Amino acid sequence: MSSGQPDAVRTILAVNFNHDGAAVLLREGRVAGFVTTERFSRIKKHPGLREADLAELLDQAGLSLSDVDHVLLCNLHNMDSPDIALLHGSDLKETWLEFWVDQRNARVSIHGRQIPCTVNPEHHLLHAASSFYTSPFDTAVSVAIDPLGCRAYLGRGSKLMPLRRDFDSWFTANVGYCYVAEAMFGSSIVGAGKVMGLAPYGESEGASEVDLTGITRFDELVALADKDPVPVKVGDRELNARLAHYIQRGLDIQLMELFAQLGPIAARAGIGPNLCLSGGTALNVVGTEPAFAASAFERIHFYPACGDDGTAIGAALWYWHHVLGHPRQSHPNTELMYSVRQYPEQAVQSALDEHRDEISVEVVDNYVGRAADLIAGGAVIGWFDGAAEIGPRALGHRSILADPRSPTMRDRLNSEIKLREHFRPFAPSVRNERATEWFGVSDSPFMLRAAPVLKPGVPAVTHVDGTARLQTVRREDNPAYYDLIRAFEDRTGVPMVLNTSLNTKGEPIAETPQDAVRTLLDAGLDHLVLPHMIVRRREPGTAS
Structure with a gap:
């Protein structure tokens, strides 16, 4: 059992129990595992953490509960969002993992293990910690x-x-x-x-x-x-x-x-x-x-997870740095943008096999170039690569991509694919080197800055007020996605693609290959692109 001294605490578990439930395992000050509950439960805004999510988190980190030295239970029963019950008919607390906290809020029991804990550190402090320490x-x-x-x-x-x-x-x-x-x-x-x-x-x-x-x-x-x-x-x-x-x-x-x-x-x-x-x-x-x-x-x-999902990481970093006194560490963009869970080729193949009567799969070497051709030709594609995004924005791992030059693309996406209000805008993902030329700003890797669109020709990502909420893309952050944008630029002269999240109405962003294939089928995408694979819906009556 950890003594609670700084040199005895190496692994921290932090959980957000409010809407956008999430949990993180911090090992030696680095993120070893991260889950957003809704991505795995497929219930939007799902609060808290389920048993399956804790198992997923530990598996990501390659740890067991016996390795955890301190637990932070955040936003627990003190700020429940009424919107959860309005959206789902329940506060969903019945789905949470089982745990007990002693009367002093000093220890939590999970699976019979007693672990030192901190209960409900100040809410806004956790938000502030997530952005400052990263x-x-x-x-x-x-x-x-x-x-x-x-x-x-x-x-x-x-x-x-x-x-x-x-x-x-x-x-x-x-x-x-x-x-x-x-x-x-x-x-x-x-x-x-x-x-x-x-x-x-x-x-x-x-x-x-x-x-x-x-x-x-x-x-x-x-x-x-x-x-x-x-x-x-x-x-x-x-x-x-x-x-x-x-x-x-x-x-x-x-x-x-x-x-x-x-x-x-x-x-x-x-x-x-x-x-x-x-x-x-x-x-x-x-x-x-x-x-x-x-x-x-x-x-x-x-920090990409500005909402309450980010408070889990904020809590862990605050405890590691402020409470335990460990020095700051640098955090590359990729660590902030993307989670930990990667899906191997076997998982992808399993998802494709599950729907083999509904899809056709083409194995291609230059899938980036093919994707650029498809987008330039007017197709709407799903793009699935690597670990899923942290936070609510699609940042080129779980994205729906389209041609920003199309004057009809925004209406098609809103009415036919995303099934949402016609006035809602879409974002550009632009090569960082060309961002200032087109938008007057650069270095917006998390899609959390807005700017005027300075050039004509991209109506699908230009809002009614002439602005766009842009993501800038550097090759060191996302090589395949950067290469896709560059390939699209080579074909069209435009250094950006339209980017929105890989989901449809009422769904969280896709997490697994199975989620991505279901989105292809349910949302009516033209194609789904995975590394070295182009997937499309099979036309009725065609042979397997």
Whole structure:
């Protein structure tokens, strides 16, 4: 049994029990295993951890429970999202693994093993830790914003200390955003991204000049938006895009003010001009990017899992560095972008064999070139490679890819494949060397920055306001994906492809080869590309 001394704790298990359930095994300060529960349960936003997920995690790391020296139980029963029951008819706690915590919250019993534990470290601290400890900065301001509040921390070396400021007394747009998402789409955790996509449709001449400073309640914001509505038809419903525009403007204004305040505070504290962002609101790239650009900060870092799935890794890193005092380590992009589980050729073949009557498989040497040909010819392909992404964005391992030049591609993807609202945009994956030329920024590997599209010719990834949420791709981060984009550029002159997640409506992102094949069949993709394989749906009546 570990004594609890820093040199006795080598392996840490951390679990997030709120929505976007996740767990990490940290071994000697490095991620040895990581699971997001929904990817394996196939239940979107699944909270907590199941027995099967713990077994998967230990198997990834090549460890047993006896190797675990400390456990962090995060967001346990103290902040349950009501959206889970709304989405699934249950809080899903009945699916969790069995564990017991003693009355002092000092030890947890899992499978009969008593392990020292920490229960419910401060929520925003865990968000802030995920972005600070994975950043390249020795010092930084780390900001965590989500519907529960806005907090800032000063990071220096291995320590992360709270900044004692009451931002919640005036930073309220994060909460207002939830109200708007619930009113428009029935859920805050599912609807927030939709509000962001709808917001520019509610902008018109004069709308950006409307004074929002006196608005303090949701009903006041709704009344203001109803005075000059911008109706957008979605199925049999009519949404007022003006409401989405106003709440986005409110968030923009408050982010500007927040970053403007934090810059001088950091300078006085001897903190470098470095900003780390986390929490669900960090996914609102429309607001964070201009606020960062207008601030005194010069560099910015995100952790790809900005939501509560990232709190598991944040907790483990916080305990390793801040509590135990271990020095910081560098984290390459690939370690932050992608999980641990790889699927061998046998697993791929098993998935293909399972659906052999529904698919045809072509083995090809130059699958990257063939994929580029398919995309340039108008096909929509699934792209499956390596370990799955960490966080909600497809980053070139579990992606649906298409031609950004097509003026009809966005509508086809939204209506026929993703089965989602027509106004929602798609992202470009662009070679990092060409990103500044096309978007004015570079180094956005996690698809968490937005920028204006500076050149014509890519309507499928250009939102109605002329911007895009871009992923920049370097060959050292993802060789095959980079080579695909380069091959597409060789054929078309355009150094990017349209990239969205490999799933369809109501589904988490594909994890396994079986998930990828099912997405090919259910979503109506033209092809699924795996290393050295091109898979397509078999036409009815054709021979095996």
